[in-house]
Amino acid sequence: MxxxxxxxxxxxxxxxxxxxxxxxxxxxxxxxxxxxxxxxxxxxxxxxxxxxxxxxxxxxxxxxxxxxxxxxxxxNSGELRQTGNSMDLAVDGLGLFMLQAQDGSIRYTRSGQFDFNDAGELITRTGGLKVFGIDAAGNVGIVSVAGARTSAAKATGKVSFTGNLSSTATEQTVGNLKVFDVAGVEHALSLKFTNGSATTPGSWAVSILDGTTEVGNGTIQFTNGSPSADTAQLTFSYTPPGQAEMSVTLDFSKDVTSFASGNLSTLAASGGDGTPAGTLANIGFDENGFVVLTYSNGESTKGDRLLLGRFDSSDAIKAVGDNLFMSTNDSLWHQGVANSDAFGGIKPVTIEISxxxxxxxxxxxxxxxxxxxxxxxxxxxxxxxxxxxxxxxxxx
Structure with missing residues (x-):
């Protein structure tokens, strides 16, 4: 008893x-x-x-x-729930985010609530643990945007055009042609088209003007309303005040025509590849775990990529609190990136709940x-x- x-x-x-x-x-x-x-x-x-x-x-x-x-x-995976916060991430499938604890040891988590600290390093929102990633050279380190908070100016190399240049008009002027130099300074040029069909059917003389000064010229030949391949791109050299000489190409090869429309022409610049300097406006992530940086000048680029870990057996992982796990057998763990091997993808603006x-x-x-x-x-x-x-x- x-x-x-x-x-x-x-x-x-x-x-x-x-x-x-x-x-x-x-x-x-x-x-x-x-x-x-x-x-x-x-x-x-x-x-x-x-x-x-x-x-x-x-x-x-x-x-x-x-x-x-x-x-x-x-x-087993929990429900994935959208949050509206670009710094919230979830792993859709196998994989855990890899973190660096205060003592330098590796921790793992499925809770992707992150933020960037003052040093530009990606950290967990609670606890401040640093998040591991891979840079463009394949080196493993802490995900960081340090040195990438500004976007350098880019000189204009090409400007594209769209629209119709009326074949019955005698002249056409396209103004406000924005060109950026290497310092990011904007220069407004203009183009003057003069109809040369009286001597050569379908031809137009082009004069590039900086104010009233001609900085380049050329000829465009239209055949059956479309620019010929050898004249569809016009390249000229331009030397902005105080800057080195730069080469600019005017591209009329796509969506540019020359048909009769009276004195009404719709030809206009549709965009150029030059940009002024920009500051970091937004940070996000894509489904492959890349940091996506968007700047005030409209430019965007990809930065470091998140590093993920997964285990072969549940005996290789142990819960240690604060949504963190640790390895009990490193030989049963694998490292990789999202959407490769057996790793799942990244769901931006989403968290995995319990x-x-x-x-x-x-x-x-x-x-x-x-x-x-x-x-x-x-x-x-x-x-x-x-x-x-x-x-x-x-x-x-």
Whole structure:
């Protein structure tokens, strides 16, 4: 009977541990990237004695109660939920973000709530752990935008045109032709088209003007309303005040025609490849994990790429709190990037919420409660039997 009380106590202790696990799961039902746990139960050792039944058989001894062996992590993916924050990321598939802890050790997480610190390094929003990535040269380091907060000016090399140059007009002027020099200074040029069909059908003389000064000229020949291939691009040299000489190409090869439309011409510049200097206006990520930098001058570029880790066995990972995990066996881990090998893709402006299944947790809660009540009843019954035994002995 004393053994029965002890066995009942192991049940109370085991189900209490189970209740703690369920409580932790339900308490973190809204924790981004949280992975639920399940407590593992087992029976305690058995006596090695045997009782002879007198019938040629035997009966093994009884066990010593309930034992617990720790928890098993459930790494099923949680629901992906959009947040509207460009610094929120989720892994859609296999993979965990790799972080550098304060002591330099590696930690892993499914919670992609990040931000950039004053030094331009990508860190977790809570805890400030630095995020690992790969640069353009393939070197592993901390994801950073340091040195990329401005976009250098780019001199104009080509300007494209669209529209119709009326074949019946005698002259056409296209103004406000924006050209940027190497310092990012904008210069407004203009083009003067003079119809030369009187001498050469379909030909136009082109004069490039900086104010009233001609800085270039050329000829465009139209055949059946389209510019000929050898005259569709006009290149001239331009020397902005105080700057070195630069070469600019005027491209009329696409969407430019010359048909009769009276004196109305719609020819205009559709865009150039030159830009002024710009400052960083927005930082985001793409589905492959690249940092996408957008600047005030309209330019955009890709920076470092997020580094991901994945494991071969759940025995190789351990929860350490704060939505973080650590490796218990580095040989079972792999590194890579999104959408390659077995790694999943990156979902920008999204977080993965907890994978806790409340219906399952409540079902397990009822089971734990019933087990606890049953173990308590065993102790109560064993105590009653002991009291009865003491009463019998006192009456002897």
């Amino acid at each position: 004393l053994d029965s009380i002890y066995i009942g106590m192991t049940g109370l202790m085991g189900y209490s541990e189970g209740l703690k696990v369920i409580a932790n799961n339900t308490a973190n039902m809204n924790t981004p990237g949280f992975k639920s746990s399940t407590l593992q139960f087992g029976d305690l050792l058995y006596t090695d004695g045997k009782s002879d039944l007198g019938l040629g058989g035997s009966m093994s001894g009884h066990g010593f109660g309930l034992s617990t062996f720790g928890t098993t992590l459930n790494f 994978n806790v299944d409340l219906s399952q947790e409540f079902s397990d809660l009822v089971i734990m409660q019933r087990g606890y009540q049953a173990s308590s009843q065993v102790i109560s019954t064993a105590n009653d039997m002991l009291q009865e035994l003491f009463t019998m002995k006192s009456q002897a």
